[in-house]
Structures are given as structure tokens and as C-alpha cells.
Amino acid sequence: MFKVILYIILVIVAIITNYRFRNSVYKFAKTLPVLMLILLVGGSYLYNPNTYSLTILIGLIFCLSGDILLLFPDYFKTGLFSFLTGHFWYIGAFTIGTLVFSWPTTLFIALTAVLMITQLWESSEKLRIPVLIYILVISTMVVTAWSHFYSVLTPLSQVAALGATLFMISDSILAWNRFKTPFKSAEGIILLTYYTGQYLIAHSAFF
Secondary structure, three states: OHHHHHHHHHHHHHHHHHHHOOOHHHHHHHHHHHHHHHHHHHHHHHHOOOHHHHHHHHHHHHHHHHHHHOOOHHHHHHHHHHHHHHHHHHHHHHOOOOOOOOHHHHHHHHHHHHHHHHHHOOOOHHHHHHHHHHHHHHHHHHHHHHHHHHHHOOHHHHHHHHHHHHHHHHHHHHHHHHHOOOOOOHHHHHHHHHHHHHHHHHHHHHO
């Protein structure tokens, strides 16, 4: 319970500083939630070494790198690539063992991805191809997370699938806010869904 409360506090601080400061205070606060998850998963891995926890841990490290890089506008592409790499590690974790695909779920995720691509294609301009690749990869990550759940049917695998879904929702809102129609509450929603998604994915590895 203490871990959850501390994480919630760190997330609240990150969101508040995003709206109140947008300076070095926010840059520091933004990294703390995922850094905490890295420490938790890393500690869990040292106590009970396993491939799943290690793969999630590496994915979290790349996501933290993406968090840091995206704080600097000139490194947007590099940050995007870092998150992309993190998604590949998450996919690696979710594809350990046999997958069981739910075609309704897979179709829904695919249609969502197609909708985002069609909506962002014109407005993303020079970043069209990177955005296209990113949407395809994160959609694959969500599909594999749910397929992993349908394979093992455990509470933790369901938690991971929900986390992957929230991660995709967060990135979809981020893309919409950046390339389509910016709105004031976007940053708060992006951070809340992102940190919650990351927590749920990490939770499946440190418990």
C-alpha cells in the first residue's frame, strides 16, 4: 500500500508541476514515477530473477530515457525512438510463451490504429512515417498484451493488458494534441493515463 501511495504522490506532483512550473522542477518531477517503477521491478528481479521481469525492466529504462528526451523539443524523434524501443521490449515480455488471440479484441485495436493513422496522416507532415511506425508498434504491443492475458488468464496478465491499453490511450491523446487539435487539459490526461499504464505494466513484474 505504501508503494501505491508514494507512486500516486509522485504522479500528482508531476502533473501539478507540469501546469505550474514547466521548468527544471517539472523536468525532475516528470522522471520520478517511472524511476520508482524501475527500482521496484529491479529489486523484484534481484530477489526472483526471471525473463519476464528483466524484459519489462529494460522496457521501463527505455521509456524513462524517452521521458527525459521528450522534455527537449529538439530531441522529439530520439525520444520517440526510445519509447519505440521500450515497446519492443514490452512485446518481448508479452510474447514469452504461447499467445491466444481474441479476434474481436485484435480487430478493435487494429481499427483504432487505422483511425488514428487516417486522422494524423495529413497533420503530422514530415513526421508521418515515424508516427505511422509508432502507432503500428504500440498497437502490436497492446495486441500481444491481451493475447498474453487470454493465454494465461491470470490477474497480473490482465493488469498488464490494461496497462498497455492505457499507454496506447495516452500516446493517442498526445499525438492528437500535438498534431491535430490541442486542448488545455490534454497534458494532465496524457500524464495520468501514461503513469497509470506504466504502473500496471510494471506491477505485473514486481508482484
